[in-house]
Structure formats: C-alpha cells, structure tokens
Amino acid sequence: MNTPDSPRPVPEFDLQTLRHSTSHVMAAAVLRLYPTAKLAIGPAIDNGFYYDFDLDTQLKQEDLPAIEAEMKKIIKERFAFTRFTLPRAEALAAVADQPYKVELINDLPADAELSFYKMGDFTDLCAGPHIDHTGRIKAYKLLSVTGAYWRGDSNKKMLQRIYGTAFVTKDELQAHLTALEEAKKRDHNKIGRELEYFTTTEYIGQGLPILMPKGAKVLQLLQRFVEDEEERRGYLLTKTPSLAKRDLYKISTHWDHYRDGMFVIGDAEDEESEVFALRPMTCPFQFQVYLARMRSYRDLPMRFNETATLFRNESSGEMHGLIRVRQFTLSEGHIVCTPEQVENEFVGCLDLVNFMLDTLGLREDVTYRFSKWDENNREKYIGSADEWNRTQALMKNILDHLKLDYVEADGEAAFYGPKLDIQMKNVHGKEDTIITIQIDFQLAARFEMEYVDADGQRKHPYIIHRSSIGCYERTLAMLLEKYAGALPLWLAPTQVAVLALTDRHHEYCRELTRQLQAAGLRVELDDRNEKIGYKIREAQVSKVPYMLIVGDKEQETNTVSVRARDGDKGAMTLQEFTAMAVQQIQNKER
C-alpha cells in the first residue's frame, strides 16, 4: 500500500514495457528451474504477456507458483536491464545453444541491428525497450500454461506457453484478476446453458448446439427484425436449398479451397458418381436466382437476402459454445450491381449493419477491420494481383470516404475479394468476426453472371457479399455476454413474470397473464399445482425485465406492483403497465 511517506513513483516506462520485462524475468526463472529449456519469444500482449518455451517436461498449472517464487527472487535482486548489440557472427555464437534464437537471427535482414538485453545472468535477444531494473516489478501473476506452435505454424513444433500479467500496483493487478473472474460469469457458454438458451448432447455431436425455447425465441425475434428491416431497404428474400451437387462448388472453387471443411454426401473420391455437399455458404445458390433470366443494367442493383442455414465441418478443437459451431444460421445476402453502384451499395450495407448494432446496443463493442489478401500466399486466392490491388483500393477509398476508424489486416481477405469485418471480443478477450461486407470481383465471371449495359454490351457485375446481423447463434452469444443474460425487453424470451403472493391471488393473476399475453407480451406465471409465483427463482427473475407482484393490496385497488430490473416502479393499473411495456418494445429500448 502507498502511504504519504512513500508516494507512488511515476514510472518512466509504460505498461507494455513493464510486462515485457516481466516476461524476461519469467524466462530467467524458468531457465533457473529448467536449465535445458529452449527459449522462443516472449512479448507483451493486451492485458499481459507470455513466453514460449521448449521444455523436456510438461508444465502444469501447479508448476506456476514455483516459477512465480523464483521470479520473486530475481525481482528482489534488483537486476539492471542493460542493452548491448553484437555483430551477426558474434550474436549467433552467443545464442548457439538456443536454436529458436538462432532461427530468429537468421531471419532478420542482413543490416538489422542485433540487440540483446542482459539482466543478472540472463541474456535475451530482444529489441526492447525495458524497465531499468527488476525491482520495478511490484505486481505480477502467472495465469496459465498452454500449447502454442512455434511461429504460429501448425506444421512446426508445439511449444509450451506461459501466460501472465503485470501491473504497476498490486491493487490494479487485483482489480484485473477480479475483472477476469467477473467476466467469466457473463460467459454465454455458461449462462446460456444455465438459463436454458441452449444445450448440447454427445449423441448429436460437437458443434451442434440445441436451441431451447428461450434461445429459439430470441433467434426468431432477431430473424423477423432482420428480414423486415431488409425488406424495407429493398432486399428480395430468397430461400435456396441446403445442399447441392459438388459441381456447383467446383465452379465457385469452394471445392478446391474448402473441401475438408464441407460435409460431403457420397464418395468424394469417385469422379463418376453423383456427390452432394451440405452448403457452407449461400453465394452460388443465390446467384442462380440472378441467372434465371437475362438481366439489364436497369435491374441493378439487385439485393438478395436469405436466412441461410449453413454447415461447416470445423476441426474438432475449434468449436466453442454458440460462437463457433458446425451448423449455423446466417443473415446472408448478395448485392449484384454495376461498378458505378458499388460504393453506394457498400455504404448502404454498412448503414444497415450499424443500424443493427445500434439497435442491439453493440455498436460501442465492435471494431472495424479492413481485411486484405496476402500477396505472398497467392494460392489461397483467385484473381490477379492487378485485380486485387484495384478492388482493395476501391474498398479503401470507400472506407476513407466514410471516415471509418478501421485497422488493416493482411491475409484476412476471402479468397475472392477483400472484406470489411466487424470484430467483437468475447468475455475471454478472444476476437471474432460477427459481421462482414465483402467486395467480390471474381465469382460473377465464374458463374457467367452478366447484365446488358446501356451500350448494349454484356458485362460482369460486381457482387457484394454481406451480412446484416451476422450469424444468429454467434450474435446471440455476444448479446448474452454483453447483457449478462438480461436481454433488452424487446428480445427477452420472458418479458414479464407475474408473482401471486398467495393462492388467493392466483386466479386473478391468471387473468392478468391472459390479458398481458393478449397484448402481445411474453409472460411467465409459475402456476404448477396451483402453487404461488413466489417460487420463481431470483436467479431467473433478475434476468426478466418486469415482475408484477400481486397481493391483497393490488387486487383490491386493481393495480400491480411493478418491479423492473433497475428498481421498483410502484403500483399502476395493468393498462398503464401494458401501454408502457408495449411502447418500450416498439422503440426497442434497452
């Protein structure tokens, strides 16, 4: 604790530097305890740091306290961090017994400065910067040990990664650890199951969640909302099959790019027989609608939308709650337009997305990512460098016109074009794409989609692949985490819980419930065996927007006592309550 006599020193380093230095201290401690350890890399990251090791023994969570204790000794020594550089030959000699460091040096450009940091008897190849001495480290904690591939390449060796975090003060550290615990309580995978939004069974299989009545209700509400809004914005609803012959996927090249990720029906190796595959995306199905007859430039833009169930055979370790699953429902759509219309249509897509995010209350939680191709990894993409550069410039231009705050990411594009990805983090801090808008300059030609332009020439249109609210299951997961299960009134599976204080009030409550339902509200009255609503558990009640309490007082005065999630609203008539609730639902209040 800080006292007036020992004011908290203003550190001349930032948190990232402190954490990076702490990772060095951890590496030194590991090396003391496991002298044969080979070191990989140990950067600071959001909220902490990690270091990757190649060890003979498998570390366990139980081994972390010993490492922390060893770190404490190093910190007590107040070792200085001193920087020095070496010529390449000497640098290589210095790390001769550290193969991963040798590889790192060999991959650095010939003219790169090779800097090292020495701290006690521990020296590490490192660009820095660092704190002045280990005594600065006051508050740290090792969190977990997991596997991680060397250089993030699944073909390379899996190393052992220790995650940790560090803060300037112990209070800040404790606050962070508490926040991590709190975040876990919002985990959709926990509360979604507890509150019975979804479940899984081993007999149905991995990545195949079962949406229970509450989950199914929310998805239905979202779907109606999306389809209605899209209709207002000029979209044409389609409903296309859930599977197709592989020939379709061969044209789109999905068969080449993602065959392992598709559920194939039939012998995929047999080129003679008829083979089907469940659809992993909607594009070529919806394209068939466009292709049904000759199109004119006067028809464009054509905006197609569909609530599409998709199937992807994700690898076993990749499934996660409702966020990553093998069957999911996407608010999918494709806009076919002329080159001149691309910008307007793209802006319209983003406006729709932002409208959705605003309505759901997620706008402040997302970031925008401009996902580009990787020109060094061309086999992942179709089309020429020229076409890629042109289309990416087109999208960047649109984004800059919009003054959108975005980050650029290489190698994150779809194989047919660049994307604007709307990213959101889950409670574990892991980021996922929840919504995407993509510009495709390739598939129209592959599917021979054309329009007759004003000059009488047949031309290939641009196609915008877009979602408006994303994958319904994933969006539900994010909503559950955002609201800790207490969804906004308009989305709540149960909007009103009616609580009869005694059996005397029970009949009256049934009548109230009937009236509320007639007004379109979703009501729950716990009336099993004529028992009183008292039994509605607090754990559930706290998630329900409104609870109506009815006892003698209310029945005599023809009122209900209204308790909202944020406090008591007092007594009012049922009509007053209903009018208020219906208004709030119409406004989609949060």
Next chain:
RNA sequence: GCUGGUGUGGCUCAGUCGGUAGAGCAGCUGAUUCGUAAUCAGCAGGUCAGCGGUUCGAAUCCGCUCACCAGCUCCA
C-alpha cells in the same frame, strides 16, 4: 487437428489406501399462503460419459472412443 485439463443423479459437488455411491439445490407428494430466491415433512432419482483390459473385486488402476473447457492452428 495439436497441447493441457475435465467428465459421479437435472444443477453444484463429496467419495480417503481399488471392497461395489453420498449431500445440498431442483423434481414429485402433503402441509404451509408467507410482500420481493432457498418454510416444514416425506418420496423418488445414478449401467459413476461409453467401450475394452488388469483384478476375486474398478467410480477409483491401464488403453481406446465420445463430449465439455482453456490455449494454439484454421475460419468461405
């Protein structure tokens, strides 16, 4: 797919050295009718994820499979 962890009634968990399963909550029955979750009494509920092996004997030991969790890789 890879690394590690987990898997006991609907839920949360206990089960010592292998001797053949226990609690609370939920459920059901009855009593209670109580102003904002856990009133009282009783009842019922488990092939200890599944399969195979070791053993006289396995929830406990070994192997395989399945599912769940965290991380890595992947994500049209």
